Amino acid sequence: MSERYDFREIEQKWQKYWAEKDLFKTVEDDSKEKYYVLEMFPYPSGKLHMGHVRNYSIGDVTARYMKMKGYNVLHPMGWDSFGLPAENAAIKNGIRPDIWTHDNIAEMKEQLKSLGLSYDWDREVATCKEDYYKWMQWIFIQFYNKGLAYKKENAVNWCPSCQTVLANEQVVNGKCERCKTPVGKKDLSQWYLKITDYAQRLLDDLDKLPGWPEKVKLMQKNWIGRSTGAEVQFEIEGFDKKLDIYTTRPDTIFGVTCMILAPEHPFVKELVTEDHKADVDAFMDKLQYLSDIDRSATTLEKEGCFLGRYAINPLNGDRVPIYIANYVMMDYGTGAIMVVPAHDQRDFEFATKYGIKIVPVIQPEDPEIDVNNLKAAFAAEGTMINSGEFDGMNNKDAIEKIIQYMDEKGIGKSSVNFRLRDWLISRQRYWGTPIPMIWCDDCGWSPVNEEDLPVLLPKDVEFTGKGQSPLTTSKTFGKCTCPKCGKPASREMDTMDTFLDSSWYFLRYTDARNEEAAFDAKKANYWMPVDQYVGGVEHAILHLLYARFFTKVLHDLGLVEADEPFTNLLTQGMVLKDGSKMSKSVGNIVSPQEIIEKYGSDTARLFILFAAPPERDLDWSDTGVEGSYKFLNRIWRLVGEIIEKRDASVKPEVVSGDDKQLNFQLNATTKRVSDSLSKGRFSFNTAISAIMELVNEMYRYKETENANYSLLFDAAERMVLLLSPFTPHICEEMWQQLGHETSAYLESWPEYDESALLQDTVEIVVQLNGRVKMKANVASGISADEQKETVLAEDGVKALIGDKSIVKVVSVPERLVNIVVK
DSSP, X not given: OOSSOOHHHHHHHHHHHXXXXXXXXXXXXXXXXXXXXXXXXXXXXXXXXXXXXXXXXHHHHHHHHHHHTTOEEEOOOOBOOOSHHHHHHHHHHOOOHHHHHHHHHHHHHHHHHHTTOOOOGGGOOBTTSHHHHHHHHHHHHHHHHTTOEEEEEEEEEEETTTTEEEOGGGEETTEETTTOOBOEEEEEEEEEEOGGGGXXXXXXXXXXXXXXXXXXXXXXXXXXXXXXXXXXXXXXXTOSSOEEEEESOGGGGGGOOEEEEOTTOTTHHXXXXXXXXXXXXXXXXXXXXXXXXXXXXXXXXXXXXXXXXEEEOTTTOOEEEEEEETTOOTTSTTSEEEEOGGGOHHHHHHHHHHTOXXXXXEEESOTTOOGGGOSSOOOSOEEEOSSGGGTTSBHHHHHHHHHHHHHHHTSEEEEEEESOOOEEOEEOOSSSOBOOEEEETTTEEEEOOGGGOOOOOXXXXXXXXXXXXXXXXOSSSSEEEOTTTOSEEEXXXXXXXXXXXXXXXHHHGGGTTOSSSSSOHHHHHHHOSEEEEEEEGGGTTHHHHHHHHHHHHHHHTTSOSOSSSEEXXXXXXXXXXXXXXXXXXTTOOOOHHHHHHHHOHHHHHHHHHHSSOTTSOEEOXXXXXXXXXXXHHHHHHHHHHHHHHOOTTSOOOOOSHHHHHHHHHHHXXXXXXXHHHSTTOOOHHHHHHHHHHHHHHHHHHHTSTTOOHHHHHHHHHHHHHHHTTTSHHHHHHHHHHTTOOSOGGGSOOOOOOGGGGOOSEEEEEEEXXXXXXXXXXXXXXXXXXXXXXXXXXXXXXXXXXXXXXXXEEEEETTTEEEEEEO
């Protein structure tokens, strides 16, 4: 065995070996229990960052460990490869998105292979390839046929200079990120998926996910936002339509003194009177430069405009003015709200600003609060006042009574509402999955015939960054024939939100090369659900919620048995440097390739797995990387010396006290590492620390007078297997040097001997007035009193006590003795 740890030669050798032997290829095997481990697939930007290294190393350790435990492990990788960056590269550099993307995929794939990750590359998928997006289009058509896809008009961000639609993230401080022109709003007809049909199931089935972090489940619960309340109808003076509102506080309806509509509400144009039209138009012009995020902010200054119309309070007949306001959004509830200034702070601020009447309807229990002279809204519990027949009731008790009263009168009813909105999936972009729909003047919208899929992205497009989608510049794409009547028709020019592509890719992995279906049900049912999913907490809501939605729909369509995609979820922390997230703008980027070239990928993996528990943020440390590299060199030298000095004719017998101590440490380490890697636990730093302690013990033992190198040889074999999921290249090489012809990856996970964990003596801590002063050895299984007497009899302890008086002695068997003196 070479004295020098040549990581370059070793890592290239074993990466080539794994590829030639097709070692990570996986097939279904009913005789074995399956285990599907998956890290969120990356966007192919061209360069791996340290967050990638951490994410994929976590998954790889899990996959390798479960393989050695005897599971049939699926561990695939692919590319979330549609998206705006490729289109921007086409505009900026004149390179086609497909070329830019595939070049980046090739580069990143080599980087992933250099990390020694155990991926089954035969299952690789790229969402931008025709063999993937064909089935994305097929799935969309199934949604459409099930009534879950529809088209409607919606206001979008519009840059008048670039003449294009902008995503919310492309609007910076109200301006286009490209040309800095103020961004306005424009109504466009766009496609939606009816995720709201699944809102209750998505909420209820969070209880099926005990392996998910509670914070992620809470984030989804809040995003779905279920509330119970009432739908109430307000009549409008001089108008034949009624105004529907949803409220969670029907107990305050008697206190309604104003109605507010979202500026986008369809009634606004019909309701505004001629003498208020100019003011309303000016307000709307000003509002179009305010983003939805800004409008939802709690710090937003509330502004509104009177429409010149009045509604009638259905419970007391009061005439109340109708306004529009910047803080009321069309996409929540009905797009209209009732204003109760006395009992809602936002309403109080609005009413105070515009001189709207404030009528209290709940009397607080606190006599110090004068509801007739409020300085702020009173939102707590109390007694109903100014509420007709409901006066004197507790307001919480009155809620059901008022709903019942409105139901009997036909002016309201009990209702459940969700914050969750239907999913807008249209994108006015080129580099995405074409939406497989056709418009015919006679037949309306129809899906493309399934036998005509995929609808391919055309190559004859222009990327200018201006105007409509680049798809509209194609001379070959838009015109087609109607699939129903055969007359001339036109294709949908929008492409799909890339979140659709990532909402089912885990299913495609189960049967990635299938040309006849999105996936074979038998294969999908063998592998699904994913047993362990690993990714950033930033995907807690959108991606994870959409993936759950897709899985439920595909389950309902009879395509897969699972109705939840991911049994267990780990959201790993970020990689920081100097306390900040790594970014180009801050200038604190550490390149994985530089670390790999200087120290090797095993060192990079070891450091990133040892430096912090995976769910916590990790602060990069150059000295920590250096320490990891030194540790690998240390075990390399140790194993080399053991191989050199071992006499195979000597049996590895446990005889002496030192033998027993080594054997104890070996088995204790095996147990500790096994416990740290078992299902649902990711204590990688604890496992690595245990292996380091074992290495220290092996170094200590080899210096003893009668060191048995055959015993050390056995310990080295076990240590290499325990370390192999973390640092696979060096462990494969050491395993081979130890005399084995097969890969360590194919070995069974080491077992430990319970009897070896029973020591004759144990080391305990001795404290004086709560401070650790020394350690002592006591008999295993000793009682508290016996331990106390043994420790007090030791010369070192007597010297510690000196001439002080013992007040009391606390003895915890096999752990500590605390002597209190004065």
